Amino acid sequence: MKIQHAAFRGELPILDPRLLPENNAQVARNLDMKRGTLKPYKGVTAASSLPATINPSNLWRYDEGNAGAGFWFSWGDEYDVDVVRSPIADDAYARVYWTGQDAPKMGSIAQLTTGSGPYPSAWYQLGVPAPETAPSAAAPASRDDVPDTALETAYVVTLVTAFGEEGPPSDPSGFVLRWDDVEDNPDFGEVEVTLPGVPTANLDITKKRLYRVESGGTYQLVAELAAATGSYTDNVVSEQLGIALQSLEWDGPNPAMRGLTELPGGFLAGFFGNTLAFSEPYLPHAWPISYQLAFPDPVVAIAAISNGLVVTTTGQPWLVTGSSPEAMAQMEMDVNQPCLAKRSMVDMGGYALYAGYDGLVAIGGSEAQVITASSMTRDQWLALNPGTIHAYRYDGAYLGFTDSGSFLFTPGVGFEFFDILADAGYYDVAEDNLYLVQGTDIVTWNTGAALTYTWRSRVHEIPPGSAGFTCGKVIAYAYPLQLRVYADGQTVLDLTVQGATMFRMPAGYTLSRDWELELTGNAEVASVQLASSPGELV
Numbered sequence: 001m002k003i004q005h006a007a008f009r010g011e012l013p014i015l016d017p018r019l020l021p022e023n024n025a026q027v028a029r030n031l032d033m034k035r036g037t038l039k040p041y042k043g044v045t046a047a048s049s050l051p052a053t054i055n056p057s058n059l060w061r062y063d064e065g066n067a068g069a070g071f072w073f074s075w076g077d078e079y080d081v082d083v084v085r086s087p088i089a090d091d092a093y094a095r096v097y098w099t100g101q102d103a104p105k106m107g108s109i110a111q112l113t114t115g116s117g118p119y120p121s122a123w124y125q126l127g128v129p130a131p132e133t134a135p136s137a138a139a140p141a142s143r144d145d146v147p148d149t150a151l152e153t154a155y156v157v158t159l160v161t162a163f164g165e166e167g168p169p170s171d172p173s174g175f176v177l178r179w180d181d182v183e184d185n186p187d188f189g190e191v192e193v194t195l196p197g198v199p200t201a202n203l204d205i206t207k208k209r210l211y212r213v214e215s216g217g218t219y220q221l222v223a224e225l226a227a228a229t230g231s232y233t234d235n236v237v238s239e240q241l242g243i244a245l246q247s248l249e250w251d252g253p254n255p256a257m258r259g260l261t262e263l264p265g266g267f268l269a270g271f272f273g274n275t276l277a278f279s280e281p282y283l284p285h286a287w288p289i290s291y292q293l294a295f296p297d298p299v300v301a302i303a304a305i306s307n308g309l310v311v312t313t314t315g316q317p318w319l320v321t322g323s324s325p326e327a328m329a330q331m332e333m334d335v336n337q338p339c340l341a342k343r344s345m346v347d348m349g350g351y352a353l354y355a356g357y358d359g360l361v362a363i364g365g366s367e368a369q370v371i372t373a374s375s376m377t378r379d380q381w382l383a384l385n386p387g388t389i390h391a392y393r394y395d396g397a398y399l400g401f402t403d404s405g406s407f408l409f410t411p412g413v414g415f416e417f418f419d420i421l422a423d424a425g426y427y428d429v430a431e432d433n434l435y436l437v438q439g440t441d442i443v444t445w446n447t448g449a450a451l452t453y454t455w456r457s458r459v460h461e462i463p464p465g466s467a468g469f470t471c472g473k474v475i476a477y478a479y480p481l482q483l484r485v486y487a488d489g490q491t492v493l494d495l496t497v498q499g500a501t502m503f504r505m506p507a508g509y510t511l512s513r514d515w516e517l518e519l520t521g522n523a524e525v526a527s528v529q530l531a532s533s534p535g536e537l538v
Helices: 378-383
Strands: 002-005 027-029 045-049 056-062 071-076 082-085 095-100 102-108 136-138 151-161 176-178 191-194 205-214 220-226 231-234 258-262 268-272 275-278 299-305 308-313 318-321 329-332 352-355 360-364 367-370 390-394 397-401 406-410 414-418 424-428 433-438 441-444 453-456 471-476 481-487 490-497 514-521 525-531
Touching: 002 514, 056 095, 056 424, 056 433, 082 258, 095 258, 136 151, 151 191, 205 231, 220 231, 258 299, 268 299, 275 299, 299 352, 308 352, 390 424, 471 481, 481 525, 514 525
Parallel strands: 027 414
Antiparallel strands: 002 525, 027 453, 045 441, 056 071, 082 095, 095 102, 136 191, 151 176, 151 205, 191 231, 205 220, 258 268, 268 275, 299 308, 308 318, 318 329, 352 360, 360 367, 390 397, 397 406, 406 414, 424 433, 433 441, 453 514, 471 525, 481 490, 481 514
């Protein structure tokens, strides 16, 4: 008679301890089980600290990959922030955009990191508004005769930031007659245009652009002017007009927009209420209303995966696909799983995972399923309080933090649980480091000293009266470690294992039916065995 465990695996809470596969565990805590051994997970290591003036629950790093040379951005627990870099290659301003801190915001890295922190320390409102009033236009009073070649002309004005971002046009002026009679009467072609003022919001408006339309044509650029300019005398002949107005639909983002996400093709996505919105490609300040999609239920979270955008709601999830913002298509997923926590949504590469009522829901391609259904019951899942989860993709697995602990879920392996709490996190792709916030400290995951683990086997049913266990052995890469053996729920051995030599079991338990083994420590274990005779040990 023999019990042996190697190729250790994690927990499958859904199964009764008697029905677990041979090497799965009732308890697997603080373990790294990728090698099949009982290898202790590492704790955290202090990396930096944040100003004590905020209680951060949002973390983001600028200039990742340059340890010590970047900037930590953090936001308090009253916000739920999503951050993206500028989609423009080699952006001269190194701009950063984010939602979740009231209205959407942006800024250059120089602006965002002024002073000693916390960062971001200054910013601008994302988007460029249209002027609040229309321009007015007046023809010269000295005109006597209007030639047949006179054109009906109207004007609009746009605002432009120091970054070159142009907003939508103002309402048009009234029509006025003008003509290009510059040879005989150069003043007759002039039109006096009074320009609207600049809004007082937190915007970096530095210029105005004046556009003109003639007799039902297209608005074309007349002049680019300083923001403070109040009037302009238009004597530009028609053939010298500039480019056509492009920003007709370049509205700013909705002030309530959240969930900012970058998609292939240089455009961004965000949501507010039951509406999904997209920006113009490579123009993060421009969010045309014509690019919006509506859903039956309020949107909770979005995630970009390899074949589209996963959109979770308070009802069913959706997959949105397309290569350009004006041609995105919606497909409803056939699974009734609302998203319980926005920060539980994680892009896993070819699919996304998020916390639903019945477990972690996976959406990839045209399929959706509760991927933890074979590992954990609905009641067991809800006991983890999934509405508090914030999660990250780590080493190919889903790493989630709740208000009571943390867990790693690997499909096909099961759950591993950890005694580590965190308020926020940020995964640095270039460094391959997961940074966590604990209070005002920033720490790195799985980089510190070995944690003390616990692994408890399934319940082994041994026919009563059969030959009892007389000896055992633990093969480990280091010692000591602690072994506990339970018979019918009673502790029959509590041994500090000092080496790979055989140990003896106490006598008197031949009538016991249920046997369990539990290992604790911080030394890596390859196998553990109990046997009826020394000859059975390997």
